[in-house]
Amino acid sequence: MMSTTAIRYDRVMGRWPDGATERLERAALELYQSRGFESTTVAEIAERAGLTERTFYRHYADKREVLFAGAAQLQDLLVRLVAEAEPSLAPIEAITAALTGAAAIFEERRSLVSQRQKVIAANPELQERELIKLAKLAAALAEALGQRGVPEPAATLAAEAGVAVFRVAFDRWIGGGDQRSLAVTITDSASHLRELTSAR
Amino acid sequence: MMSTTAIRYDRVMGRWPDGATERLERAALELYQSRGFESTTVAEIAERAGLTERTFYRHYADKREVLFAGAAQLQDLLVRLVAEAEPSLAPIEAITAALTGAAAIFEERRSLVSQRQKVIAANPELQERELIKLAKLAAALAEALGQRGVPEPAATLAAEAGVAVFRVAFDRWIGGGDQRSLAVTITDSASHLRELTSAR
DNA sequence: GAGACTGATGTCAGTGACTGACGTAACACT
DNA sequence: AGTGTTACGTCAGTCACTGACATCAGTCTC
Incomplete structure (x- = not known):
């Protein structure tokens, strides 16, 4: 499960820009407001956040959950x-x-x-x-x-x-x-x- | 909208067997019990009821609604x-x-x-x-x-x-x-x- | 009784939510 | 340098759900 190493890092690191969840949640709220919930696709939300649809589903179980984080x-x-x-x-x-x-x-x-x-x-x-x-x-x-x-x-x-x-x-x-x-x-x-x- | 004729009929008539909704609800409950809700497809419910998937959706708005009639x-x-x-x-x-x-x-x-x-x-x-x-x-x-x-x-x-x-x-x-x-x-x-x- | 109408169904093609499998590359750890 | 991890991309697939059109038994109108 977890490594035996005790050292942990506070700063998020990686090759990808930070704040993916923030971007997804913001993009989702904006699109749900303007086009309506049903008329916006998950692909559109992901694109606006600079990600792919598949990644959206790695952060949220479904299209609704993004509003209930x-x-x-x-x-x-x-x-x-x-x-x-x-x-x-x-x-x-x-x-x-x-x-x-x-x-x-x-x-x-x-x-x-x-x-x-x-x-x-x-x-x-x-x-x-x-x-x-x-x-x-x-x-x-x-x-x-x-x-x-x-x-x-x-x-x-x-x-x-x-x-x-x-x-x-x-x-x-x-x-x-x-x-x-x-x-x-x-x-x-x-x-x-x-x-x-x-x-x- | 409605014909001016006042005569209505109590008995359901038509070329199709009666009780489509009863058959659908019964089939759905049985399959949801045995295979679980997620693992049963609407097509399976319809088939067990002797109907097609499309007809299921003419009776119920979605897969869940059949349990809440x-x-x-x-x-x-x-x-x-x-x-x-x-x-x-x-x-x-x-x-x-x-x-x-x-x-x-x-x-x-x-x-x-x-x-x-x-x-x-x-x-x-x-x-x-x-x-x-x-x-x-x-x-x-x-x-x-x-x-x-x-x-x-x-x-x-x-x-x-x-x-x-x-x-x-x-x-x-x-x-x-x-x-x-x-x-x-x-x-x-x-x-x-x-x-x-x-x-x- | 012929023709128009209705209502429940079938058929088919399409969109989009969601998933599993696999690949990739930066970063951390040893 | 090698290894593992993490966050992501790509792709193919299933299934819920929808719109459009066809069918046809029974009913209604004249």
Whole structure:
């Protein structure tokens, strides 16, 4: 598997220009915006990035995945935030704390996030991919709650509800009507859910 | 578009055997079970059903859709149940009432539903399709709540939470560990969610 | 009852997503 | 200098999916 040598290199090296993934992701987003997702071929994306179609598939499993490269990091961050949340917090509170804690990531790149979301909103295939990413995120959050001692089905329900809260808040935040920060919108949606379920 | 003639016919007629969709759905499920989803071609499904590949695509938009033919009827039923629920019921209660009311549809075909779910569980592509069906279901339920006078974002949150409750309950019911009826499992999950969100 | 119409199917050719196998060349390591 | 690795290119192939056109049993119109 890995060589016994311990020395590793920080700088990317090689005969090829750096930043292939960045170029591919940028080219894909631009083409998906201008021609639409279905009308752009993988060959076109690769060409715009100065690569071949085959190389595209060495970086991304399929034509959709190029838009979801950041999902893994987001999930890792949220899982860590849940794990590091105050032990005294209830499950739902730990989840919402993690969500608001990660909100900055979106707020720092609102323009890019907005463009990406417009492309996704225009294509059912991309929506499917986004939904399964969110489902896996919910499963990972449920697992993180489990590590905190939350039993099932409470862990899964809290995680799914948390993701639903995030979805609703995110849509409002991106939608534009809501001028508040994403973090505030999340806590607002969470309290809405609390009212809904606890109300008699 | 439509002829001015008012006479319509109940019996399917024509030179072709009836039940093409039933044959296609049955053939698809069987092949997806035995060879796996990815390893079966649409041509094989069509051949087993006594048809051609092109005809398959006249009945279903794509290779996955053949497993989700019943989703539309389920959605219609749930929307109707929400609309017909007691006006005094709170949003979440109307949703759970509809879900338990539709549970019988699954309980009557537990074997078929279980086989189908095993196939879906084995394939990410099929999971994506299921997730978007559930998302559209949630949107339809939110719309139905809107007709009852429930404002946003409460309607969407209640619908999303309701679908999450159903997912958790369905998984437990199918998973086998839970010997209770699906309807009971749903109400149980709903009360779990209530405890989670209202708990101090 | 002849002719026009309809609806479900077959046939065929084509595009594009995705994969496996193999080759290449800069760079690193020994 | 030799060896291995890594990131890429090239090529051939499968299969999902689509558009265009043909067929023909049954129906409708007159």
